Amino acid sequence: xxxxxxxxxxxxxxxxxxxxxxxxxxxxxxxxxxxxxxxxxxxxxxxxxxxxxxxxxxxxxxxxxxxxxxxxxxxxxxxxxxxxxxxxxxxxxxxxxxxxxxxxxxxxxxxxxxxxxxxxxxxxxxxxxxxxxxxxxxxxxxxxxxxxxxxxxxxxxxxxxxxxxxxxxxxxxxxxxxxxxxxxxxxxxxxxxxxxxxxxxxxxxxxxxxxxxxxxxxxxxxxxxxxxxxxxxxxxxxxxxxxxxxxxxxxxxxxxxxxxxxxxxxxxxxxxxxxxxxxxxxxxxxxxxxxxxxxxxxxxxxxxxxxxxxxxxxxxxxxxxxxxxxxxxxxxxxxxxxxxxxxxxxxx
Numbered sequence: 001x002x003x004x005x006x007x008x009x010x011x012x013x014x015x016x017x018x019x020x021x022x023x024x025x026x027x028x029x030x031x032x033x034x035x036x037x038x039x040x041x042x043x044x045x046x047x048x049x050x051x052x053x054x055x056x057x058x059x060x061x062x063x064x065x066x067x068x069x070x071x072x073x074x075x076x077x078x079x080x081x082x083x084x085x086x087x088x089x090x091x092x093x094x095x096x097x098x099x100x101x102x103x104x105x106x107x108x109x110x111x112x113x114x115x116x117x118x119x120x121x122x123x124x125x126x127x128x129x130x131x132x133x134x135x136x137x138x139x140x141x142x143x144x145x146x147x148x149x150x151x152x153x154x155x156x157x158x159x160x161x162x163x164x165x166x167x168x169x170x171x172x173x174x175x176x177x178x179x180x181x182x183x184x185x186x187x188x189x190x191x192x193x194x195x196x197x198x199x200x201x202x203x204x205x206x207x208x209x210x211x212x213x214x215x216x217x218x219x220x221x222x223x224x225x226x227x228x229x230x231x232x233x234x235x236x237x238x239x240x241x242x243x244x245x246x247x248x249x250x251x252x253x254x255x256x257x258x259x260x261x262x263x264x265x266x267x268x269x270x271x272x273x274x275x276x277x278x279x280x281x282x283x284x285x286x287x288x289x290x291x292x293x294x295x296x297x298x299x300x301x302x303x304x305x306x307x308x309x310x311x312x313x314x315x316x317x318x319x320x321x322x323x324x325x326x327x328x329x330x331x332x333x334x335x336x337x338x339x340x341x342x343x344x345x346x347x348x
Contacts, residue, residue, distance in 0.1 A: 002074035008147040009073050012081070015144065016069040019088075019137035020062040026130055030123045031055045037116040038109070048114070050105040050270060053196045054098050057189050061091055064185050071181070076152045079171070080178040085142045087182060090280060092134035097272050099127045169298040173307055176227060176295050179288045180220045186284060187216055187245075190277040193270050194252075223292075228307050230299040239292050246285045253278045 004010045034051050065087060072080035102123075109115040195209055219241055226234030256267045256274060267274065 002070070004073055006151060008144055008151055012141065012144045012148060013069060013073060015137065015140050016066060016084075019133060019141075020066050022133055023062050023130060024059055026126045026133075027055050027059050030126055033119065033123055034115075037119040039114045048105075048109065049196050051102055053193055053270075054101060054273065057192060058091070058094065058098065061094070061185065061189070065091070068181055072178075077174050077178060078149050078152045079174040080181070081145045081148050081152070083178045083182060085138060085145050087185075088134060088138040088141060090186075092131055092138060094273070094276060095127075095130040095134055097276055098130075099124075101270070101272055102127065166302055169301060169303045170307070172291060172294050172298060173227065173303065176288070176291045177224055179284060179291060180223055183281070183284050183288060184216065184220055186277055186281045188213065190249075190252075190274060190281060193274055193277065227292075227295055228304075230304050232296060232299060235292060235296040235299075239289060239296075242285055242289045242292065246282065246289070249278050249282050249285070253282070 004013055031052060034055075038048055065084065068080065068084055068087070071077075072084060103120065106115060106120045110117065110120075191209055191213055195206070219238065222234065223238045226238060253275065256271055256278075
């Protein structure tokens with residue numbers, strides 16, 4: 001089991017944990033306050049589903065971030081560490097959008113007297129505190145990520161060797177694996193909000209959306225597996241599915257703003273949040289497709305032995321060495337005492 005062993009790996013982990021604990025506590029308070037303040041008659045209102053759904057997505061985002069933080073440190077994935085800082089910015093944007101969307105939902109519930117009048121006044125300070133927490137956490141994580149960049153770069157150098165072309169191929173692989181992990185969260189976040197908040201969906205659309213969740217998980221696992229195995233056929237199939245997913249999100253995004261008035265009204269309670277997730281997912285998919293093509297182009301060029309093992313060794317692990325024949329002097333066989341012996345060059 002991996003355990004951080006340097007000042008900066010511990011710092012990154014501790015900052016992420018503190019940020020997550022504080023954010024989860026704030027969101028848990030808002031969630032509990034809503035459950036206590038909502039009237040039973042409001043259960044059928046779409047606005048009553050909006051607030052717990054947003055809070056659930058937000059809380060899952062932080063738990064998932066902790067998993068990614070541990071994973072990035074374990075694999076010494078510099079790209080994933082940088083991606084986590086950008087992920088934090090994305091959560092900051094979501095926290096800011098969440099304030100307006102929750103206020104709209106509370107206003108609608110207040111008009112029907114389905115929620116306590118003082119609810120918004122009680123929870124607003126906690127919701128405002130969340131983006132502030134995200135901003136501070138992003139700055140601290142970015143500073144530590146800068147230090148980890150140097151630390152991990154040295155470890156990767158020893159793991160991959162000084163071959164510049166091989167290092168670039170390994171970097172491309174790291175980018176691709178990190179993108180797969182972030183794709184999962186934004187796709188899942190969009191899907192959950194669509195299923196819970198958006199009303200009047202047809203049975204076929206509803207069940208297809210549900211089925212997309214396990215299919216996505218399997219696809220992402222297979223995408224990582226086929227990349228490590230350097231399977232051209234598997235990568236081609238994956239890229240085709242990426243294009244299908246891209247078309248799906250474009251369709252959903254356009255539909256939210258161009259459908260008839262009744263259908264647009266169904267999307268309205270979650271339109272801003274769904275738009276944010278859809279746009280981010282589309283951008284990630286475009287980048288993922290480009291990087292996947294680059295990874296496929298790097299197949300059979302010497303990278304496979306380095307990525308077959310998921311764990312990158314620590315700097316002080318003398319696991320990788322080269323055996324080379326070096327000339328020895330003084331006591332070797334042959335004329336002049338010169339001979340050849342085996343010299344082990346350890347990487348530690």
